Amino acid sequence: xxSVAQPEDQVKVAEGNPLTVKCTYSVSGxxxxxxxxxxxxxxxxxxxxxxxxxxxxxxxxxxxxxxxxSQTSFHLKKPSALVSDSALYFxxxxxxxxxxxxxxKGTRLSVIA
Amino acid sequence: xxxxxxHPSWVICKSGTSVKIECRSLDFQATTMFWYRQxxxxxxxxxxxxxxxxxxxxxxxxxxxxxxxxxxSLTLSTLTVTSAHxxxxxxxxxxxxxxxxxxxxYNEQFFGPGTRLTVL
Numbered sequence: 289x290x291s292v293a294q295p296e297d298q299v300k301v302a303e304g305n306p307l308t309v310k311c312t313y314s315v316s317g318x319x320x321x322x323x324x325x326x327x328x329x330x331x332x333x334x335x336x337x338x339x340x341x342x343x344x345x346x347x348x349x350x351x352x353x354x355x356x357x358s359q360t361s362f363h364l365k366k367p368s369a370l371v372s373d374s375a376l377y378f379x380x381x382x383x384x385x386x387x388x389x390x391x392x393k394g395t396r397l398s399v400i401a
Numbered sequence: 402x403x404x405x406x407x408h409p410s411w412v413i414c415k416s417g418t419s420v421k422i423e424c425r426s427l428d429f430q431a432t433t434m435f436w437y438r439q440x441x442x443x444x445x446x447x448x449x450x451x452x453x454x455x456x457x458x459x460x461x462x463x464x465x466x467x468x469x470x471x472x473x474s475l476t477l478s479t480l481t482v483t484s485a486h487x488x489x490x491x492x493x494x495x496x497x498x499x500x501x502x503x504x505x506x507y508n509e510q511f512f513g514p515g516t517r518l519t520v521l
Contacts (some may be wrong), residue, residue: 331514388435389510393444
């Protein structure tokens, strides 16, 4: 069965500093990996995905993530955090079949001015 | 990307009543739709998967008689919460996928904006 772990409930960083939101996964076969962001009382916004190819994936709003197969990780990163990045971030995984996305529990990012 | 809409965006109802939530794929045909619920400050939990024209497959612990899912067409799925109670209050999010979309080899899953249900 597929699963995703986001080990941090909350991450706090100062504005302008780099940020990392961690994600590890478990899936049989090759994973499809995703990051979404959710603002209060809103739906999910897609940030980026890894399907195949380069391990470093660049997405929306300056975010990027690196697929590390040996560590089964897909950490989300941004070189310089903005206060407006403060939100709830979800990592998700699925296998290549017609299976639904499975989400991690989410990590609340707070960027402090 | 493709657009998925939900209606209503929020609803308040009295305990014991039934509420229907619609999920529509606006510019593609959704062969598969998924319904998730999200409790405050928690993750999205998959409730059920439905394929057009077939009965929905419910996740363990989800009451199929309470959460009725209909996926009668390739652009519309509905979730009906029957005899709603306060514990059913939650944020319900639908998601859709087109298995047949050309070039979509990994069958991207598109999300609706969610429906907030409050049962008094």
